[in-house]
Amino acid sequence: MDAKEDDIFLLKLISKGNEQAFKLLFETYFTPLCRFVRLYVKEGTQAEEIVLEVFENVWELREILHIKVTFKAYLFQSARNRALNYIRNNEKFIWMNDMSIFNFAETDSKLEEQELLNLIEEAICSLPEKCEVVFRKSRFENLSNKEIANEMGITVKTVEAQITKALKYIKEYLGDSYSFLW
Incomplete structure (x- = not known):
């Protein structure tokens, strides 16, 4: 199962x-x-x-x-x-007279960026554990496939397969709304 x-x-x-x-x-x-x-x-x-x-x-x-x-x-x-x-x-509300200090286009862009990052992290967190660990080591710790393989006691081919699996899953998870990323 x-x-x-x-x-x-x-x-x-x-x-x-x-x-x-x-x-x-x-x-x-x-x-x-x-x-x-x-x-x-x-x-x-x-x-x-x-x-x-x-x-x-x-x-x-x-x-x-x-x-x-x-x-x-x-x-x-x-x-x-x-x-x-x-x-x-x-959340604390911002009064209208204080809002002039914000650049709304920049704020919206940052909110969208943060939402995308949150969605990506959500997708990563929902990967199978081994796949998540390999992906994080590759993308966030900047380890080479060989370094990951040595550290985890698996083959380089397994590392490559896990990264490919993770990328495919993340792409599916994000859906068509973010297809421009790929």
Whole structure:
């Protein structure tokens, strides 16, 4: 069984009230979701609270929850929505007379850029663990494929395959809206 089939199986058990299945799902996704939410909410404790709310919601709705995408995608989307709601509900408002100091075109551009970076990070966080590690070492630590292979005890071909897999997944994740990047 792959991760998607495992999640479907666990979700069926959870819908019947199986606490062990819920615990396993929680242990699998809690840390990656917290890392992801921290992209939006800088406080670690607040990020953890948001993720706990996501899992609490899953447990409360377990009997009627019908997921149309993968469970992993559902969790990340729920976490993103809750983080954005938190930001919206807790942001400080800028009064009109203070707004003259902003260059709105620049602000919009920076917001769009940040949103794209957040989407890319969301995609990276939802990669399989080994694939994510290889991709981060390649793109963020600037290690060569050979260095990654030596460090992780895998072949260079495996590193290349993982990077290719990651890039393909990220491209699909971003969809047509960002096809100009590729």
